[in-house]
Amino acid sequence: MRREIPLIITFIIGVALVVALFIPRRPFPELDAEFSRWFDIIAVFAFVLGGGNLLQVHVDRITRKHRDRWYSVVTLAGFLLTLGIGLLKVGGDAGLKGNYIAEGTWFKIIYDAVFTPLTATMFSLLAFFVASASYRAFRAKTREATILLIAAFIILVGRTPLGYYLTFWLPEPLQFLHIPNLSAWILSNPNLAGQRAIMIGIALGIIATSLKLILGIERSYLGREK
Numbered sequence: 001m002r003r004e005i006p007l008i009i010t011f012i013i014g015v016a017l018v019v020a021l022f023i024p025r026r027p028f029p030e031l032d033a034e035f036s037r038w039f040d041i042i043a044v045f046a047f048v049l050g051g052g053n054l055l056q057v058h059v060d061r062i063t064r065k066h067r068d069r070w071y072s073v074v075t076l077a078g079f080l081l082t083l084g085i086g087l088l089k090v091g092g093d094a095g096l097k098g099n100y101i102a103e104g105t106w107f108k109i110i111y112d113a114v115f116t117p118l119t120a121t122m123f124s125l126l127a128f129f130v131a132s133a134s135y136r137a138f139r140a141k142t143r144e145a146t147i148l149l150i151a152a153f154i155i156l157v158g159r160t161p162l163g164y165y166l167t168f169w170l171p172e173p174l175q176f177l178h179i180p181n182l183s184a185w186i187l188s189n190p191n192l193a194g195q196r197a198i199m200i201g202i203a204l205g206i207i208a209t210s211l212k213l214i215l216g217i218e219r220s221y222l223g224r225e226k
Contacts, residue, residue, distance in 0.1 A: 013035055016031050082110055155186055
C-alpha cells in the first residue's frame, strides 16, 4: 500500500484538475484552488530540501579538501548570509540610513549590488560560449547548415548598427533586402513557425507524460521499487 496510496492520490488529483479545466462548476473550481495551495506547500519543502542538499554537497567538498573547496566556501558564505538576512529581516522594512543603501533592506542591497551584477557577468560570459558553439555547429558542410549559418548571420548583424550601415543605401524597391528588415522577417516568420512547432511538440509531450502519471504507467516519482 505504500506505493498504491500515492498512485491513487495522483489519479484523483490529476482527474480533478483536468475536469476543472473543462467543467467550471462546483466543486471543481474550489478543488483547483485548494490543490494549488497544497502545491505551494510542497514547493516550500522542495526549497528546504534544495538548501539542505546544497549544504551537504559543499560541506562535503570542504571536509574532503577538494581542490575547488574555496568556491564551496564562497557559495556557502553567500547562501548562509542571504538566508540569515532574509529570515531575520536585517535592516528593517525602512532599510538602513545612508547614501546608497537608504532605499531598501539588506536583502535588497544584496540583490541589487551582488546578485544582479553577477547575473550580468554570467550572461556576458555565456555570449562567448554561444559564439564558440555557433562556430562549431554552423559550419557550412550541408545545405541545411548553410541556410542556418546565413540566417544566423543576418539576425546577428541585423540586431546591430552594422547591419543598418551595410545596406542603408538600398533604393526603396529593394528595402526588403535591408539587413534589419531581413532580420525582422526571419524572426517573425520562419523562426516563429519553428517556435510554434516546438511548443506544439512540448505540449503533446506534457499531455502524454501527464496521462502516464495519472494512469499509473509512469512511476519514477515513487523512487526505485525494492
